[in-house]
Amino acid sequence: MLIMRHELLLVAILVILLLVEIFLPEKHKHRIIPLAIILMGVVTALGFIPGPTGSLFGGMYSTSNLVLIMKNILNIGTLVIFIQSAEWLKKDENREKISEYFIVLLSSLIGMFYMISSGDFLMFYLGLELATIPVAAAAAFERFKEKSAEAGVKLIFMSALSSGILLYGISMIYGTIGTMYFQDVAPKFTGSSLQVIAFIFFFAGMAFKISLVPFHLWAADVYEGAPINVTSYLSVVSKGAAVFILMILLYTVFTKIALMWRDVVYIIAILTMTVGNLFAMRQRNIKRFLAFSSISQAGFILLGIIGQSQLGMTTVIYFVLIYLFSNLGAFGVATAISNKTGKETIDDYDGFYRTNPLLSLAMMLSLFSLAGIPPLAGFFGKFFLFTAAAKQGLFILIVIAVLNTIISLYYYLLVIKAMFLNKSDQPIAYFKSDFYTRLGLLICSAGIIIIGFASPIYEWILQLSHGLIY
Amino acid sequence: MTNYQFMFFLLSAIIIIFSILTVTTRRILRAATFLLFVLVATAGLYFMLRFNFLAAIQLTLYAGGIVVLIIFSVLLTSHISQKLEKASISKRILAAIAAIAGAVLCIITILATEFPTVTPNPPETDIHTIGQALLSTDKFGYSLPFEVISILLLAAMIGSIIIAKKRKD
Numbered sequence: 001m002l003i004m005r006h007e008l009l010l011v012a013i014l015v016i017l018l019l020v021e022i023f024l025p026e027k028h029k030h031r032i033i034p035l036a037i038i039l040m041g042v043v044t045a046l047g048f049i050p051g052p053t054g055s056l057f058g059g060m061y062s063t064s065n066l067v068l069i070m071k072n073i074l075n076i077g078t079l080v081i082f083i084q085s086a087e088w089l090k091k092d093e094n095r096e097k098i099s100e101y102f103i104v105l106l107s108s109l110i111g112m113f114y115m116i117s118s119g120d121f122l123m124f125y126l127g128l129e130l131a132t133i134p135v136a137a138a139a140a141f142e143r144f145k146e147k148s149a150e151a152g153v154k155l156i157f158m159s160a161l162s163s164g165i166l167l168y169g170i171s172m173i174y175g176t177i178g179t180m181y182f183q184d185v186a187p188k189f190t191g192s193s194l195q196v197i198a199f200i201f202f203f204a205g206m207a208f209k210i211s212l213v214p215f216h217l218w219a220a221d222v223y224e225g226a227p228i229n230v231t232s233y234l235s236v237v238s239k240g241a242a243v244f245i246l247m248i249l250l251y252t253v254f255t256k257i258a259l260m261w262r263d264v265v266y267i268i269a270i271l272t273m274t275v276g277n278l279f280a281m282r283q284r285n286i287k288r289f290l291a292f293s294s295i296s297q298a299g300f301i302l303l304g305i306i307g308q309s310q311l312g313m314t315t316v317i318y319f320v321l322i323y324l325f326s327n328l329g330a331f332g333v334a335t336a337i338s339n340k341t342g343k344e345t346i347d348d349y350d351g352f353y354r355t356n357p358l359l360s361l362a363m364m365l366s367l368f369s370l371a372g373i374p375p376l377a378g379f380f381g382k383f384f385l386f387t388a389a390a391k392q393g394l395f396i397l398i399v400i401a402v403l404n405t406i407i408s409l410y411y412y413l414l415v416i417k418a419m420f421l422n423k424s425d426q427p428i429a430y431f432k433s434d435f436y437t438r439l440g441l442l443i444c445s446a447g448i449i450i451i452g453f454a455s456p457i458y459e460w461i462l463q464l465s466h467g468l469i470y
Numbered sequence: 471m472t473n474y475q476f477m478f479f480l481l482s483a484i485i486i487i488f489s490i491l492t493v494t495t496r497r498i499l500r501a502a503t504f505l506l507f508v509l510v511a512t513a514g515l516y517f518m519l520r521f522n523f524l525a526a527i528q529l530t531l532y533a534g535g536i537v538v539l540i541i542f543s544v545l546l547t548s549h550i551s552q553k554l555e556k557a558s559i560s561k562r563i564l565a566a567i568a569a570i571a572g573a574v575l576c577i578i579t580i581l582a583t584e585f586p587t588v589t590p591n592p593p594e595t596d597i598h599t600i601g602q603a604l605l606s607t608d609k610f611g612y613s614l615p616f617e618v619i620s621i622l623l624l625a626a627m628i629g630s631i632i633i634a635k636k637r638k639d
Contacts (some may be wrong), residue, residue, distance in 0.1 A: 011621065012626075057608075057611065057613065058607070058608045058610065058611060060609075096635055097632055097635055101632070101636075105627075107549055111618075122612075122615055123618070125617050126615055126619065127618070130618065130621060133625065133629065134625040134626070134629050136626075137626075139635050140632070141632055143633055176583060176585065176586070177586070191582060193582065193583070194579045194580060194582075197575070197579050211629045340626070372529050393579070443530055
């Protein structure tokens with residue numbers, strides 16, 4: 001029972017919130033917000049207590065210390081998103097659906113946990129569906145806005161399509177091997193022609209979920225239309241979990257055709273970094289801008305996956321952790337501005353530093369970290385990714401990645417220039433952020449700075465990833 | 471040709487023809503009806519494989535429940551007489567090329583693959599075996615997926631509440 005503690009704790013919060021929603025009188029409903037945040041904080045803290053690992057249900061469910069770290073990282077991300085959502089949920093039009101919002105995101109998180117600790121394709125698929133379907137409802141949260149409803153519909157259609165492709169691939173694997181358990185599939189996955197097609201379908205399905213190029217076209221519309229907190233959830237937590245399980249499966253189940261998938265990942269990494277960057281440069285809406293920048297960041301993550309080594313694995317998890325704080329920081333500032341003023345384009349940010357210096361600084365920290373400027377954490381994340389790729393001798397790939405980093409620096413600086421240098425006749429007026437917004441930004445900024453300087457975190461992950469590759 | 475083969479080809483023909491009709495018709499209600507035929511014929515295939523339980527589920531849940539739901543929601547939301555937009559010729563040609571190429575690739579590979587056979591005559595799966603497997607916690611037991619699906623259903627219900635809840639003015 002203790003092995004599955006992360007999932008069970010989340011289910012417990014979910015049930016508590018459900019009961020509170022039923023029995024709490026209407027006028028006290030807003031108290032659900034602090035309750036949910038505190039519960040999530042407690043669960044996040046409890047997650048760090050070391051406990052037993054192993055497998056349950058005949059190998060259908062298994063955890064290792066590395067999986068536990070990933071779960072803790074996802075917990076932190078969700079906690080920060082809960083904190084950032086507080087101000088937005090207090091708005092009149094959202095007050096009716098406070099507990100529903102938390103429950104939907106929590107069940108999606110539970111799905112991710114089952115997905116990343118799945119031991120067979122059935123649990124993997126169920127976890128994946130549980131992770132995506134509720135988020136579609138959350139994307140359509142402001143359904144009285146046409147764009148939000150459109151985002152929900154697009155997300156559910158695209159996830160249905162990608163699940164169909166993915167399932168077809170899984171069914172082929174099952175057909176050729178006759179079992180769905182990862183540990184039984186791995187030795188028999190020899191790379192016959194049908195299995196290669198199965199792998200392609202599987203990879204295409206996952207690439208849809210992570211929004212890798214050329215499967216990324218749905219991302220921009222969904223990210224723009226969805227409420228900004230759901231967008232940050234999609235682009236940070238969902239993406240992190242999907243990248244992690246993809247990496248685990250590539251290393252374990254598909255390890256025998258590693259020579260083949262390395263080429264596939266190589267090409268897709270280059271495409272994703274470059275196309276994501278080129279599109280990000282042209283965006284004026286901050287949500288679309290961050291969406292495309294997160295697509296290009298996913299390309300960088302693939303760099304670590306190609307490494308196919310313990311080092312690569314560590315760097316991927318480390319990068320996801322840093323990326324989480326940096327991206328959530330940027331989204332947090334964008335949320336605060338959007339909540340107070342409703343403004344969401346980069347041009348609106350002109351002269352923002354003069355009126356709101358602290359928020360501008362937080363945004364600058366996050367964007368510099370995303371761009372990878374030392375000494376912030378983002379620099380080390382990218383640096384280690386490049387090191388992992390260099391150990392494999394992939395120098396052309398690294399050159400392309402560095403060029404892309406420079407391009408990305410250009411468009412991140414555009415936003416910073418707008419805030420600090422551009423002058424505007426009507427800058428966004430000074431506003432006071434509430435406690436939750438400040439807390440969220442404080443956590444993110446602290447994360448960005450501390451992780452950059454604290455090498456023990458990296459060493460710790462490196463140590464835990466021992467012996468996972470077979 | 472034996473009776474068994476004849477039935478197989480008949481059911482397969484129904485599935486293929488009606489699947490194509492489902493995605494090509496421009497009236498949404500007709501698409502739902504064509505889908506019904508596809509699902510019933512699939513149940514027939516399950517019967518031929520002697521998966522009686524699965525076939526019964528297919529008939530009651532998919533053909534009985536889900537198609538009725540689809541038809542209900544179509545009747546409730548859209549104008550039935552309205553036709554879908556006609557896709558442009560270039561789109562149609564591209565889609566046809568992609569679909570045919572994909573199908574040919576898959577069919578050729580599947581035909582060339584030798585699939586492992588379990589036993590010459592797999593025993594009929596009865597309710598008893600299914601029930602045991604559904605609630606077993608050992609290997610090849612499915613109690614964990616069973617429980618996770620219940621969370622999924624709960625989440626789906628609450629998700630639909632989010633979308634359907636009325637705004638208080």
